[in-house]
Amino acid sequence: MLSFDESQTEAAADLGDALLKTFARELRTLNFETIENLLGYKLLEVQKFGGNVLLNHETQAENLPDALVNSLIKSEFEPIRNIGIKLFGKLPDENLFGRDGVIAAMLAHELADVHDSTRPIAARLFAANENFARNLTNSIFINLLREEESEGVHERLLSFLKELSGWTNFADFETAKLLVDSNYRAANETGGLILQSQADNWKDDFTVEEIVEFSNHEILSLRQTSWTIAEKTVEKMREEASYLIRALDSKWADSREFWREYFRKHFTANELTPDILIAISDSVKDETQKFGRDLLLVYFEEENGAEYLLKLSEHPSRSMQFFATNYMENYATDSVEKFEKLAAYFVRVLSLVNRSRPAKDRVLKFMETEALKNEKIAEIAAGILARQSATLAIGDKAKMIETMLKIRRTFPEILLPIKINQTEVRSANAV
Amino acid sequence: MLFDYAYKGSSTVASSSKETDVSFVPDASREPTYFVGELRQKIEFREAISALHDVVVSDLRFKAKDKTAYKEWAAQREQIDWQQVAAQRGEVAAKISVLQSELTDLNKRRSSRWTPFYKARADYYKFLYEKYRDRWFVLDPVITVHPDEVFFECFSEDESSYGRLGANYEVFDNVKEFECGTTNIDYSAALYDEFQKIRTYKRTKFEIDPSGFEVATTNEDSFKEVKIDLPDSWVRGFLQVSSAMSLPTVKFDLHPLDVYNICHILRRKKEKQSPRSMRYILKPNEPVKIILEPWNIEIVCSRTRFEGNESHDIRVWGRRRILILERLISVAKKFTVHLLGSGMPSFYVADLGDLNFTLGLSGWTANDWSKSGNFDLLASRGHVDDWTKENVFSELKKNWFATPDQLSEKLHLDRATILSALSAYTQAGRAIYDLDKGVYRARELSREPLPLEKLRFANEREESAMRFQEGNLITFTERKHLENSGLYLAGSVREGENYSDTTMTIDGDGRLVDAKCDCYYFKTNQLYRGPCEHILALRMAEQKRGR
Numbered sequence: 001m002l003s004f005d006e007s008q009t010e011a012a013a014d015l016g017d018a019l020l021k022t023f024a025r026e027l028r029t030l031n032f033e034t035i036e037n038l039l040g041y042k043l044l045e046v047q048k049f050g051g052n053v054l055l056n057h058e059t060q061a062e063n064l065p066d067a068l069v070n071s072l073i074k075s076e077f078e079p080i081r082n083i084g085i086k087l088f089g090k091l092p093d094e095n096l097f098g099r100d101g102v103i104a105a106m107l108a109h110e111l112a113d114v115h116d117s118t119r120p121i122a123a124r125l126f127a128a129n130e131n132f133a134r135n136l137t138n139s140i141f142i143n144l145l146r147e148e149e150s151e152g153v154h155e156r157l158l159s160f161l162k163e164l165s166g167w168t169n170f171a172d173f174e175t176a177k178l179l180v181d182s183n184y185r186a187a188n189e190t191g192g193l194i195l196q197s198q199a200d201n202w203k204d205d206f207t208v209e210e211i212v213e214f215s216n217h218e219i220l221s222l223r224q225t226s227w228t229i230a231e232k233t234v235e236k237m238r239e240e241a242s243y244l245i246r247a248l249d250s251k252w253a254d255s256r257e258f259w260r261e262y263f264r265k266h267f268t269a270n271e272l273t274p275d276i277l278i279a280i281s282d283s284v285k286d287e288t289q290k291f292g293r294d295l296l297l298v299y300f301e302e303e304n305g306a307e308y309l310l311k312l313s314e315h316p317s318r319s320m321q322f323f324a325t326n327y328m329e330n331y332a333t334d335s336v337e338k339f340e341k342l343a344a345y346f347v348r349v350l351s352l353v354n355r356s357r358p359a360k361d362r363v364l365k366f367m368e369t370e371a372l373k374n375e376k377i378a379e380i381a382a383g384i385l386a387r388q389s390a391t392l393a394i395g396d397k398a399k400m401i402e403t404m405l406k407i408r409r410t411f412p413e414i415l416l417p418i419k420i421n422q423t424e425v426r427s428a429n430a431v
Numbered sequence: 432m433l434f435d436y437a438y439k440g441s442s443t444v445a446s447s448s449k450e451t452d453v454s455f456v457p458d459a460s461r462e463p464t465y466f467v468g469e470l471r472q473k474i475e476f477r478e479a480i481s482a483l484h485d486v487v488v489s490d491l492r493f494k495a496k497d498k499t500a501y502k503e504w505a506a507q508r509e510q511i512d513w514q515q516v517a518a519q520r521g522e523v524a525a526k527i528s529v530l531q532s533e534l535t536d537l538n539k540r541r542s543s544r545w546t547p548f549y550k551a552r553a554d555y556y557k558f559l560y561e562k563y564r565d566r567w568f569v570l571d572p573v574i575t576v577h578p579d580e581v582f583f584e585c586f587s588e589d590e591s592s593y594g595r596l597g598a599n600y601e602v603f604d605n606v607k608e609f610e611c612g613t614t615n616i617d618y619s620a621a622l623y624d625e626f627q628k629i630r631t632y633k634r635t636k637f638e639i640d641p642s643g644f645e646v647a648t649t650n651e652d653s654f655k656e657v658k659i660d661l662p663d664s665w666v667r668g669f670l671q672v673s674s675a676m677s678l679p680t681v682k683f684d685l686h687p688l689d690v691y692n693i694c695h696i697l698r699r700k701k702e703k704q705s706p707r708s709m710r711y712i713l714k715p716n717e718p719v720k721i722i723l724e725p726w727n728i729e730i731v732c733s734r735t736r737f738e739g740n741e742s743h744d745i746r747v748w749g750r751r752r753i754l755i756l757e758r759l760i761s762v763a764k765k766f767t768v769h770l771l772g773s774g775m776p777s778f779y780v781a782d783l784g785d786l787n788f789t790l791g792l793s794g795w796t797a798n799d800w801s802k803s804g805n806f807d808l809l810a811s812r813g814h815v816d817d818w819t820k821e822n823v824f825s826e827l828k829k830n831w832f833a834t835p836d837q838l839s840e841k842l843h844l845d846r847a848t849i850l851s852a853l854s855a856y857t858q859a860g861r862a863i864y865d866l867d868k869g870v871y872r873a874r875e876l877s878r879e880p881l882p883l884e885k886l887r888f889a890n891e892r893e894e895s896a897m898r899f900q901e902g903n904l905i906t907f908t909e910r911k912h913l914e915n916s917g918l919y920l921a922g923s924v925r926e927g928e929n930y931s932d933t934t935m936t937i938d939g940d941g942r943l944v945d946a947k948c949d950c951y952y953f954k955t956n957q958l959y960r961g962p963c964e965h966i967l968a969l970r971m972a973e974q975k976r977g978r
């Protein structure tokens with residue numbers, strides 16, 4: 001076999017198979033020198049034959065020279081590496097338990113096949129010895145915190161961890177935090193999985209800020225962690241409601257969904273004060289605004305109506321500005337002070353270009369009704385109408401002129417940019 | 432052109448039910464510049480900073496419609512039509528209808544199977560867009576702290592709109608500490624959403640975080656290094672628009688509702704044909720008139736009068752960018768418009784009380800070759816020696832801002848020299864003219880001085896065209912107005928012994944739509960690589976003639 005050249009690969013493979021089948025027993029005692037020659041030969045098929053001879057050799061794996069096994073594992077050919085790792089796996093468990101570092105390094109190898117062949121060995125040892133399991137898991141954490149040598153290493157390590165049971169028990173709180181804060185996604189996910197399974201033990205170690213941060217995280221396991229912990233620390237969440245409302249604005253739909261449900265389930269009128277309700281509605285996300293509006297309707301209290309109106313009126317979104325108009329007629333009538341505070345809101349609604357028709361109509365109607373009741377209010381309204389009546393929008397302009405006319409008739413002293421022309425009267429016999 | 436920044440962390444706006452903390456992280460590698468105060472005029476600030484954000488993300492460049500879906504559908508229809516024709520022939524009709532229903536069924540099943548995939552793919556694209564949204568922005572805004580005001584500047588993605596938000600110290604309460612200078616701030620789209628939560632009833636802290644400078648030397652690992660490769664054309668656009676501010680302008684005021692009315696028409700109508708300009712008709716002591724083409728809708732701004740002595744008829748393009756001002760209508764007291772001339776940059780300064788917002792618009796939205804060679808805003812204006820220039824600039828830097836008269840008094844130099852020196856610094860991005868207060872301000876756009884010579888021309892052809900023009904080597908042989916309000920020009924350009932005969936057509940919107948030249952460059956490339964130097968020279972000469 002040692003005389004084959006590149007053109008005879010097929011023959012080498014066939015001969016190798018035939019020899020293995022026919023002389024299996026004889027080959028078990030083949031001397032090491034020959035085996036080393038076979039393994040060192042240029043043709044892959046010959047090397048493979050050498051490797052298989054070694055696999056079936058009568059010499060126990062632990063008695064093989066380390067250098068030989070290592071050189072197999074480091075081979076450039078995948079089948080040879082596989083044989084090397086198989087030989088390595090045949091070492092007695094007691095021997096392997098002490099080699100967690102080597103095994104972790106093989107799992108974190110840049111070549112997928114090295115990882116794959118090592119995986120069953122590592123899994124077997126993990127289940128057999130707790131000390132080994134602890135050390136191996138921690139070595140893997142360290143690898144996850146480092147930059148991966150080639151793409152996919154982190155993913156492979158993570159998928160290996162996921163196959164094991166009880167590995168999360170070997171991580172301490174600091175390691176989990178390091179993993180979560182890492183720049184690598186697989187590390188984040190690992191951290192999330194640890195935190196989730198240890199939520200009962202560590203639930204009090206998290207601040208609300210961290211919970212909110214987790215529920216904003218792009219890694220699902222971390223979002224899930226935030227949900228798990230929140231469910232276990234309802235009391236604390238209630239106390240920090242004013243901060244927790246940020247979670248409702250999470251970037252992720254699943255998080256937002258969870259928190260809305262959470263607020264509905266665990267929060268009562270005690271926590272959902274007007275401040276909090278308004279802060280929820282202050283969101284820029286439509287669905288959160290809607291949630292805020294729904295809560296407002298549920299927890300509405302008459303005495304806070306005016307506060308809702310004044311605060312919601314500052315919202316920049318059109319839907320909330322329209323929502324605020326609902327409160328106008330009930331909580332801002334007959335009050336110069338409130339009308340004055342709402343003046344900026346009226347201007348804001350009326351200055352929206354080509355949109356918010358219903359809100360504009362309501363605002364104009366409200367302004368007219370109030371202005372005609374009180375001279376001070378009429379003065380403020382006149383100022384707004386004077387500014388806005390320069391619009392080209394014909395409907396608005398007509399309505400504003402009409403209101404100004406009515407104001408002029410009720411309170412003739414108020415300054416307005418209108419001049420009433422007397423209708424020309426023609427005599428009946430004019431030609 | 433590569434810009435490097437080092438930020439200590441990211442800018443944040445943290446809001447709860449009681450307060451909002453706006454904290455901008457400045458570039459720690461520049462001269463320390465910081466500011467800490469509490470915002471007093473909150474709603475005005477909110478609207479103005481939102482408008483500034485609209486400038487940053489504004490991109491009105493023409494984007495061709497994606498017609499793939501339609502074409503697929505049309506192809507399907509065609510197939511069906513043919514099948515219908517066949518069906519009418521009778522005998523195959525029954526067969527076809529069976530096959531047709533089978534096909535419909537298959538199509539239905541296929542689409543129901545693919546639905547989850549399409550949905551997942553759409554979600555994924557959305558995720559990518561959200562996650563990397565900030566890569567859509569070009570340059571982080573520049574922030575400057577001066578003894579009288581703090582101002583933000585930015586330039587849009589389509590290289591055509593410039594925004595500047597200035598805030599007097601009256602806008603703030605409890606100004607604790609500040610250090611004058613200019614720096615870049617870390618900016619992300621998420622900040623916009625948080626700005627929307629600013630309310631009058633919440634305490635609002637505003638800071639340009641000083642902590643980054645304290646530790647700048649001790650702990651360099653905690654800094655976020657940002658490298659931005661800016662297109663030269665973007666930097667050139669920024670410099671062009673900001674240096675145009677220091678040129679003499681035609682100035683008049685508009686009532687906020689006049690801007691409302693312009694937006695109102697632009698929102699309701701869509702221009703489908705040329706010309707798409709906005710004409711300002713200005714007559715002394717008469718209301719300003721605005722005509723929106725092609726519909727020729729006239730807006731008479733009856734609440735303001737034009738106070739200049741001469742009549743003007745100025746056309747500006749890219750008017751949809753004015754929609755950026757929409758959010759300011761409710762908070763503005765008035766808008767002051769500064770015009771440089773037809774097809775030249777225009778400026779809208781919104782007076783928001785103690786805040787002011789300047790929107791600068793380049794002559795056209797698209798910064799492509801069809802408009803190139805129109806004007807050279809970066810040409811030097813008057814010659815001043817370097818020593819005097821530096822003297823003027825260091826005097827300006829002493830107080831950070833000054834009027835040309837103040838400088839001329841202090842340095843005993845005549846006003847024209849001061850202006851030339853200042854315009855050179857404005858063109859280099861190291862100073863800026865504040866239209867609102869009428870003063871020059873020291874503002875270094877970048878840490879390292881910009882290579883102005885490299886930036887002045889977009890390419891070598893523009894440079895040679897300028898040389899032809901300066902040497903008066905261009906002769907017009909024909910110019911005639913076309914029916915569609917366009918212009919046809921013919922002329923020749925002398926280059927040593929040779930003459931290049933050139934013709935071109937400019938449309939009603941001032942775009943170069945067709946051109947010919949008998950030079951080698953044109954014969955090789957036609958217009959595929961942009962016009963040759965002779966076409967550009969002819970265009971420049973025409974522009975100069977027009978002025």
